[in-house]
Amino acid sequence: MSYEILFEDEAIKIVHITSATFKTWKIWRIEFHDGKEAVLYKCGNEWMQRIEDQLEIRFLIAIGKCIDDNSLKNPSLLFDN
Structure with a gap:
């Protein structure tokens, strides 16, 4: 799914979010419009990222807030792997 996220400084970033399972962890792959990527996962209530x-x-x-908000509205929405 692609999302526009408005940040506090009013910058808009368009990101593409997909989810997957790695071993027993639920992970989210974030792709930015400039080609950069990040992998996020949730540990308790806190969002974490890979060290890289x-x-x-x-x-x-x-x-993380975008993922949480959208998964509350539609739990299957971000599970599009």
Whole structure:
């Protein structure tokens, strides 16, 4: 699914989010319009990223909130692997 996310500084980022399962972990692959990628996962209530990914904390929080909000509305929405 593709989403437009409005950040606090009013910048809009278009991201494509897909989900998958890696071993027993649910992960979300984030692709940005500029070709960069990140992989997120949730540990308890906190969103985490791979060590290799260098997302700013505000992006991590905003994308995690988007995933949480959309999965509450439609639980199958982000499970499109």
